[in-house]
Amino acid sequence: MAKLEHANINVSDAGKTAAWFGRAFGWRVRWEGSTFDGAGYTMHVGADDSYIALYEPKASKAGVERDYKTQGQLNHVGIVVDDLAAVENAIRAEGYEPHSHQDYEPGERFYFKDENGVEFEIVAYD
CATH class of the missing domain: 3.10.180.10 (2,3-Dihydroxybiphenyl 1,2-Dioxygenase, domain 1)
Structure with a gap:
């Protein structure tokens, strides 16, 4: 049986998002650091067996509104x-x-x- 370990989402401020995840869900920061290519910063926030990776790129752009019709869209x-x-x-x-x-x-x-x-x-x- 397979199990989902994590999802990775882009955010504007990883620290801010990690903080409210902690307050709302009781999650903790499992790991944080610069990305391997230096293009951003990542925080893994969750429990012992699963987490959400919060990726804060150095350069970002606003996304599009979800429409539940576009393939590959979260x-x-x-x-x-x-x-x-x-x-x-x-x-x-x-x-x-x-x-x-x-x-x-x-x-x-x-x-x-x-x-x-x-x-x-x-x-x-x-």
Whole structure:
């Protein structure tokens, strides 16, 4: 059985994103440093067995709005939590606006976008 270890996303400020990941999800910085080619800085933020790599390139450009139709496009990142209400409160405290709340089989979820335009789905299973 294969298991997803990490995803790597471009961000404008890896430290800022890592900080709110820690406050909202209880994650920690597992590793950080310059990229092998010196073109940016990376922070690995998560738990012992999985993480999100936050890549802050020295030169970047704004992305395009997701349309759920473009091949190869990241639509959202799903994160499972134990206490959906507590995490929603933490997300709101960070200044993000949760939307699209749904109670579905087998759990509940909501979505929000961060300052990088990355959409997250937060889900809690029954």
